[in-house]
Amino acid sequence: MTAEARIRQAAVERFPVDGIEGTTVRAIAADAGVSPALVLHHFGSKQGLLDACDHYVVELVRTTKTRAIADGTATDAGFIASMYRMAPPIVRYLGWSLSRGAPATSRLFDELVQESERLLAVAEEQGMVRSSPDPHGRAVVLLTMQLGFVVLHEHVSRALGMDPFGLDGLMRITEREMEVFTGGLFTPEAARVASQGVEAASQLMRKETADGG
């Protein structure tokens, strides 16, 4: 493993834990077993290193996802989990990067929305997925729900008492997802009540807005 790769790996592991300013060039250099000066020799500046990490992780996710789709093994949760099993720091970095809205990661998010929408459309044609009056909105909502687990996996882990990317945790989460996504969470009766509730809330908000609140 080259010194450059070691530096990048150390940075990918440190940035999500200590934050940008909290991560020092000296600490990364120490982790990689090189001098601080070499970090700047290879990446120009600390900002350059951060950009390199963003692009490295995004590219890795992109190619892994593309390959998974080609293989036909890209069934959502399983994809992230396989990434996690390959390299936990990458998934941690992805969640961190997503939550700070880094440009490269934001672009990735938008691509994943497109891809989800496309895959949902294909599945719809095959009769696997129901049709929606707002396919784009549905894709955004589903992707956000999915990536929520990436960002919040630490909390899920604690609340479930098991690793959400491990075998048992993944099974459990997927089963619950299938449960609410197939049978549905709400009974048909609740759906009527809930839509009335949404309508009432919306009118309340509209009124507040009109009042200048």
Add this chain to the structure above:
Amino acid sequence: MTAEARIRQAAVERFPVDGIEGTTVRAIAADAGVSPALVLHHFGSKQGLLDACDHYVVELVRTTKTRAIADGTATDAGFIASMYRMAPPIVRYLGWSLSRGAPATSRLFDELVQESERLLAVAEEQGMVRSSPDPHGRAVVLLTMQLGFVVLHEHVSRALGMDPFGLDGLMRITEREMEVFTGGLFTPEAARVASQGVEAASQLMRKETADGG
């Protein structure tokens, strides 16, 4: 508004944007219109200020949620949205705090899981929500999905081209949620195929694990 409150407000707005180390005591003091020394006079240290912000925001969310439940207006998305309308920086701070796993916020997460589970149980008794073989797991999954929007709202906003906490954005998201939570996303046929897929994937992973991967 007291100087202490102005300082805390400035900190709540700055921390999620610039990060912990990226936010300087001097910048907060400037925002609040006071001297850097006063910040430390009131909060002891920068860490003390951060802790105070965590507790302030968590307490605010807690009491707002409790009040909303008492009022019976606590229907999920609407609650977060009303918080956002009250104070966008609080919601932004909450998402940031959640993503960094701050102790106070982690405790809040666990409380919200308990509360969700309880509310779901009540709704189940009323025939509004279907029963689940794993109520706790379901509560965790649903809460994570919900809070995913808090953490990732910037991306949702960009992908949807509208403010997810605004009136129209909220309606659109809620409708899509209702859609997948009521009718279900998958057709019954897909559910069979998917559960087979999960089983196959799990066996693949089990094999990998056995192989020492």
Add this chain to the structure above:
DNA sequence: TACAGTACTGAACGTGCGTTCAGCCAACAG
């Protein structure tokens, strides 16, 4: 041999940080 290029280091520079501290000023008690 000499030369060029690349990976890499140690020491140093200047900056901006969190924090300290002596003291100022207004409010209030005796």
Add this chain to the structure above:
DNA sequence: CTGTTGGCTGAACGCACGTTCAGTACTGTA
């Protein structure tokens, strides 16, 4: 009036940061 308290400040301290730069060691080329 004097004394005390508490909100508040300006100046300063020491430290750790990102970055620079001259220089070393090694490798390949002629």
